[in-house]
Amino acid sequence: MINEPTSPVVAPAFWAVQLEENQHDSLTETSATIQFFGAGLIGLEMQAEAKTLKTIGGDVSEVNLGDTISSSTKPIIQIGDGVIGAWGADEMDRIGIVTKVQFSLTGKSITGVEVEWKIIFPHRIAFESDVFDSKRSPQSLNKELIDSLKLPLELEEEVTSEIFFKRARRRPDSTSPSRRRASGRSMGRSGGGDPPPPPPPDSDGDYEDMFYAEDTDDDSILTGDIVTEPGPARAVQLFFGTNRIPTGKSDWGEYYGNEYDNELREGICSVNIPPNKKQGETPRPFRIPWIYEFPEREDKHVMIKLIRELEERVFLDFIQKELSRLKENTGLIFVHGFNNTFEESAWRAGQLAWDMPFKGIVGFYSWPAIGSYLADEARVRASVEPFKKFVVQLLEESGLQKVHILAHSMGNVLLTESLNQLASDVGHKKLLHKIQQIVLAAPDIDQSIFRNSILPYFKDLGMRRTIYASDRDIALRASGVIRKRQPRLGFAGSHLFVSEWFDTVDASKVGKSSMGHSYVFQTREMLTDLHLLLNMGFAPKKRRLRDQLRENLTYWLYPW
Structure with a gap:
C-alpha cells in the first residue's frame, strides 16, 4: 500500500x-x-x-x-x-x-x-x-x-513515436535468458503501460506487447511472435473492386477467375482471421501443388468467408455507412502484384488490416493476374480504366476524406499509370487532394521509365510518397533479368532510386520473407513502419529511420 x-x-x-x-x-x-x-x-x-x-x-x-x-x-x-x-x-x-x-x-x-x-x-x-x-x-x-x-x-499529451518504439523493444524473459516471448494477445488491444496504436475497424479482442518478438536462431522465423488470442476466429470486412469476371462457382476461393473485361465490379468481402495467427503470416492449409490441398478451417487459416458483389449505389452507401461508425474518415486501398488471385489479394488485404492495424476502412483492387510475366504486364495495363473509375468513385462519392494507396510489385504499374492519367485530367485533378499517403512497395517498374515518364506528374500527388526497396528481393532480380537487366524501382544497393520527391526506404536489413519480395507484409519491422506512416502520418525521421545521402539526396535506412 x-x-x-x-x-x-x-x-x-x-x-x-x-x-x-x-x-x-x-x-x-x-x-x-x-x-x-x-x-x-x-x-x-x-x-x-x-x-x-x-x-x-x-x-x-x-x-x-x-x-x-x-x-x-x-x-x-x-x-x-x-x-x-x-x-x-x-x-x-x-x-x-x-x-x-x-x-x-x-x-x-x-x-x-x-x-x-x-x-x-x-x-x-x-x-x-x-x-x-x-x-x-x-x-x-x-x-x-x-x-x-x-x-x-x-x-499523456499525445501518442508519439517515442512511446510507440518503447513497445517495439524486446523484453527479457527471466525464465530463459536467451529467449524472449510474446504474451499472445490478439491484435485488437495492446499491452504494457504504453498507449496502443488504434484498432482496425470492427476488430475484436485484445492484444498485448504487440511488437515483442522471440529471439531465435531459426532462420525460418519470418515475423515477430505476435499471435491472435485463443478463442473464436475473427473476421475482417473489406471493400473491393475488380475487373475479373465471375466464374459462377459457389466456392469463395474460385468466385472470380482470370478472365477479365473492362467492367468495374465492386462489393464487400469478409476474411477470416484464425486464433493464434502470428503477425505477418497468412496461414493456409498444407497442399501438394497441382494435386491436393487440405480443407480450410476457420480455427487454423486465413480464408474468405463471404463475397458479395454490389451495385454501384449500394456499394457507395455501404462505404458511407461504415464511415459513419468510425472516428477516422480514412480508407486504405491495397493493389496486389504479379501472379496473385482474387482470393490471395483478399487474404493480404485482411492480414494488413488486422496486423498493422489500420484505423479506417480497408479495401483492395484485384486485377486479373495470371502468372505469366509478360501476360500479366499486358493485363495490368488493360486494367487502368476500371481502376481509375474505382478510385474516382471512392474519392468523389464515398464520403472518404482521406485515402491512402499501397501497391505491391507489378501493382505499382497500375497505380502509377492510373494516377498519372487522373492528374493530367483537369476534371479529376481536384479530387486527388484527398490522397494522402502513396506507398510503392517493392515496385516492379523500370527506373528510367519511372523517372522520365511517370515522375513529372506523380511527384505532385499525395501528401507523402514512399518507396520501399531491398537488395534481397529475388523476385525483382528475376524481373530485371527478363527486362535485360534494366534496374527496377524496387532495387536497392548500387541501383537504389532516390529523388527529392520521394521518401525512399532501403529495407534490405529487415527479416526474411517469401522470395525476399513480401517483406513489407511479412516482417514486424515493416508492419511497424506502415503503422507509423499510414495511421500516424509520421515522416521518416519521426519513424526513427536513419538518413543517408546519395547524389546529395536523402534516403532512409530501416531498421535503424
Whole structure:
C-alpha cells in the first residue's frame, strides 16, 4: 500500500470504475479483476488532439461496442489505460493500470478488465468534483475537470513515436535468458503501460506487447511472435473492386477467375482471421501443388468467408455507412502484384488490416493476374480504366476524406499509370487532394521509365510518397533479368532510386520473407513502419529511420 505517492500514474486515458460488492472477482492491494455486468461503467477517453475527456457507457448490462458507444467514440478501455477505483458516486481509494481486457464469447463486447493497482490510499478520498451522478449515467467531462480531482494522475499529451518504439523493444524473459516471448494477445488491444496504436475497424479482442518478438536462431522465423488470442476466429470486412469476371462457382476461393473485361465490379468481402495467427503470416492449409490441398478451417487459416458483389449505389452507401461508425474518415486501398488471385489479394488485404492495424476502412483492387510475366504486364495495363473509375468513385462519392494507396510489385504499374492519367485530367485533378499517403512497395517498374515518364506528374500527388526497396528481393532480380537487366524501382544497393520527391526506404536489413519480395507484409519491422506512416502520418525521421545521402539526396535506412 502506498500512502504518499512519489510520482503520478501516467496513462493515455483514465476510467472511473465502480468497486462495489459483486462487481469484481478479486480485489486486493495489488490487483483486481473487475466485471462490467451491471457495473455502471463510466469511461473517460482521452482525445489527444482535442484535449478533452468523454464519457462512454452507463448503467448497462454489458458494454457493447456497437450499441452502447456512440459512433463518434470508437475506442473503449484498453490495456495501458488508467483506472480510478471508485466507491459509490463520490469516493475513491486506488489508482491502477489495465493489464488485460476481457471479451465476451462473441468478441464484440467487453465484459471486464484486470487491473494492477499502482497507488492505494490509506483511506477513501472524496471527489472534489462529481464524476458519477446518482444514476451512473454518461456525462461529458473535460480536461479541467479531471485536473480538478487533484489526484496523482497524469494524462499523456499525445501518442508519439517515442512511446510507440518503447513497445517495439524486446523484453527479457527471466525464465530463459536467451529467449524472449510474446504474451499472445490478439491484435485488437495492446499491452504494457504504453498507449496502443488504434484498432482496425470492427476488430475484436485484445492484444498485448504487440511488437515483442522471440529471439531465435531459426532462420525460418519470418515475423515477430505476435499471435491472435485463443478463442473464436475473427473476421475482417473489406471493400473491393475488380475487373475479373465471375466464374459462377459457389466456392469463395474460385468466385472470380482470370478472365477479365473492362467492367468495374465492386462489393464487400469478409476474411477470416484464425486464433493464434502470428503477425505477418497468412496461414493456409498444407497442399501438394497441382494435386491436393487440405480443407480450410476457420480455427487454423486465413480464408474468405463471404463475397458479395454490389451495385454501384449500394456499394457507395455501404462505404458511407461504415464511415459513419468510425472516428477516422480514412480508407486504405491495397493493389496486389504479379501472379496473385482474387482470393490471395483478399487474404493480404485482411492480414494488413488486422496486423498493422489500420484505423479506417480497408479495401483492395484485384486485377486479373495470371502468372505469366509478360501476360500479366499486358493485363495490368488493360486494367487502368476500371481502376481509375474505382478510385474516382471512392474519392468523389464515398464520403472518404482521406485515402491512402499501397501497391505491391507489378501493382505499382497500375497505380502509377492510373494516377498519372487522373492528374493530367483537369476534371479529376481536384479530387486527388484527398490522397494522402502513396506507398510503392517493392515496385516492379523500370527506373528510367519511372523517372522520365511517370515522375513529372506523380511527384505532385499525395501528401507523402514512399518507396520501399531491398537488395534481397529475388523476385525483382528475376524481373530485371527478363527486362535485360534494366534496374527496377524496387532495387536497392548500387541501383537504389532516390529523388527529392520521394521518401525512399532501403529495407534490405529487415527479416526474411517469401522470395525476399513480401517483406513489407511479412516482417514486424515493416508492419511497424506502415503503422507509423499510414495511421500516424509520421515522416521518416519521426519513424526513427536513419538518413543517408546519395547524389546529395536523402534516403532512409530501416531498421535503424
